[in-house]
Amino acid sequence: MKRRWKFCFLAFVWVGVISFGTLSFAEKGPSILNKVGKAAGAAIKAVKTEGHPEVSEQEKLTPCFECHKEATPDIEKEWYNSGHGIANVKCYQCHGTFENMKKVPSDDNCYVCHANAKNHTKPGKTCWACHPAHNFPVKKK
Amino acid sequence: MGLSRREFLKRTAALTAASYVGLELPFTLHKEASAADVDKWVRGSCRLCGVGCRLDLGVKNGRGVALRGVPESRTNLGYLCMKGMLFYKVMGHPERLTKPLYREKKDQPFKEISWDEALDIAAKKFAGAVTAYGNDSVAYYGSGQALTEETYIFQKVMRGGLKTNNVEGNPRLCMASAVGGYLTSFGADEPIGSYADIEKAHCFFIIGSNMAEAHPVIFRRLMRRKLDNPDKVKVINVDPRVSPTSRIADMHMQFKPGTDLAILNAMAYVIINEKLYDEKFINDYAVFRMGKEKKQVDFAAYKKFLEDYTPEKAAAICGGNITPEKIRTAAHWFAKSPATMSLWTMGINQRKRGVWANNLIHNLHILTGQLLKPGADSFSLTGQPNACGGVREGGGLCHILPGHRLVKIEKLRNQVEEAWGIPKGRIPPKPGYHTVAMFEAINAGKIKAIWINCTSPAQSLPNADKYRKGMSREDCFIVVTDIFPTKTTELANLVLPTAFHFEKTGVYGCTERRSQLTPKAIDPPKGAKPEVWIVREWALRLAKELNDPVIKQCVAPFIGKEEGYELPKAIWDEYSQKLTKNRDNDLRGATYEVLKSMPDGVQWPAPTEAFAKTGGTVKKFVRGIDPLADKEAKDDKPYQFYGPAHKDRKLWIWLRPYKGPAEAPDAEYPFYLSTGRIIDHWHTTSMTGRIPELMRANPYAYVEVNPADAKRLGIKPGDMVEVESRRGKNVLPAKVYEGPIEGMVFVYWHDMHEDRMINRVTKDAYDPGSKEPEFKICACRIKRVSGPKPLKPYIVT
Structure with missing residues (x-):
């Protein structure tokens, strides 16, 4: 898996270097606030990525599944064919984005949509103890 | 699949x-509180699409910090899409507008001004335009995302106060053809059925809709129905583009854009010629009509008309993967299924012949009797959260008044004038400019002041450069009310910062005739104000500027009310009790008290509180389900089509030719x-x-x-x-x-x-x-x- 990540990362770097040369900054519209002499709206900050291999700001603009088709193909396939995959429930809805990423999400994320599931979750158990990630099978009643 | x-x-x-x-993102990132770590949860509706998902906002230290679905809700059953999960991040965003901004000329920089100054300027500019150029030199352009109370009070001040029907909104860009289709086919606007039909349907006909992306939570219900019943349920997806919606389809019909009218007529041809129609249903409830004169014709004439649309001829027009066999199969699945539900959105509505395309879908349902029974409906999906409730029902377009009333009918205008306590004849008889005409009028220098609320026409109008040029004119004063800068604030003279969802109180009416309340849960950022307060204060100044007490009368019932809850409640009370009384969208039972008590609001018609507390009307026109069907019944048939547009109380099957x-x-x-x-x-x-x-x-x-x-x-x-x-x-x-x-x-x-x-x-x-x-x-x-x-x-x- 590490090798795949390395490949993916290098491919990005290659595309970046060959195609674009140097990086430039994000474009922002003319700020209404600037026009009244105040500071610009939101600052652009480089934020350290936690819980994910280091990637550049430009790589962070890639939908998760694009890399994970290569990096974690089994997981991507499970997700794609699951109810979540068909209904377009995307990786970041459970795992967050780079600044708040959790490799293992909290059950709280599940309860955003599955609040009633709390009633049958056994104490001390996670949702995926019974419904394995990433296809989350449900026993037919 | x-x-x-x-x-x-x-x-x-x-x-x-x-x-x-791409490169860095234009936003600051914040740490969020954990979803479980909140002081309280406040129940409301999603701010975004037309599905009407019910959700709870988690509030901590007076800030919105999380959102979760409401399992008891009959719209979303607890599910949310990513937008519904995350829109709380908009609330405390550092780029929120918090000060009124003004510039005399559009090439000048904005300067911050006080609310008093801002409202004075807005009043003077609108009053000045009316005095110098007449009442139709001013306009309001609103939104299917504004609360019903907001649209209602804006249009009341424009029509009753400023005596113009120049009241429009962005639902013209997305839903107007669906309105036209429902009125001309069924005699009444908005769907007959409900989302509840999804779990009872055996065939889904999805045409011109990528609902997997545009209405994800309703798509999830279709997906679940299909996955749980893979053999029993058929899904037909009709679209020139394969989209994520196609993943649940048994059959994808892909054709040259614009040729789908031929497919729909060809399906009708198969239904007629292979005797798949419901003869009794047609005889009991339908007539055939054609042309501008709405001339009634007979079954034989309809059959003859369809001879131009044999599956072979249609397949030749449509191209793509359309074959005569595919058309026949689709017609058989549609007609023979125990219950068929059609769903569509902009692929049908945003068309040169959008009303006709709507009519042709309704035709298939009327011909086959796939209507009014559980699981069967011809169901237009709405794009925005309050296009139905606020704009279609609340009088937010140039030709309609609140309560599904047409401007052009004097009796209906008089009803509104009486309800408002203003002189008869105050509302002008001529409809105002529709959206494209309104922005063309700006281009032509005919509109001197326009108020744009909660929408960005500079980006969302088609052929946008043409209209941005007009909006740049110095002789058109533009007020924009919004929460963030947009492509439209760039062209404004006056930008007024407004409260966001959950920072004010009001009702949204979603796709399935369902009205739902979202109460104020947190304060808006300091300096931002609810629109209802802004309009009231502006109208009082307008009355002074124009020395016209009738303008003051339009907001008199609301003077002194607290802006977060009491003011919108008073507006809703007036609208629901006085303006929907005895109309097909009767909402008298849906008081704030009842709406607060329901997990998911009320479906109209709901004439009494007792009935509203049952949830309202799941299926229109069906006796025993819809109280108006019982009240308005003219015979002992189970279905009663009492809609305002068809005096013959019939469903109309239209002879509509294919047009590209x-x-x-x-x-x-x-x-x-x-x-x-x-x-x-x-x-x-x-x-x-x-x-x-x-x-x-x-x-x-x-x-x-x-x-x-x-x-x-x-x-x-x-x-x-x-x-x-x-x-x-x-x-x-x-x-x-x-x-x-x-x-x-x-x-x-x-x-x-x-x-x-x-x-x-x-x-x-x-x-x-x-x-x-x-x-x-x-x-x-x-x-x-x-x-x-x-x-x-x-x-x-």
């Missing part, structure tokens, strides 16, 4: 990361261009572009090109491609994808960047009946301009 994973991946395999290359788009491809512009939504973003991205997860998932628009076309033109994934029409051009990265049919390109319309703002390219032709523009089809040419380039996500700040 229509597409296996292997197939789907194969189609998208040509896409590489290069097409997503306003602008078809030719030698100079050989491609079809179509546009649409993407799941992660909402409309013009002023909100979703500021939510890191959503912006990252789709940082900019791209152009989808069929691989066969890409090969022919030497376009590789990620290459920069120019998309040019007779009106304008974009340069976007290519996604080479077997989604659009060969000869067609597709562009998402959310991106604000000038290079990627596709409404600079689209065409402003519109349906002659509904006046809804044909966003979905125009002619363009494409060419590769370079390899991949660094792209920058962009939002106006």
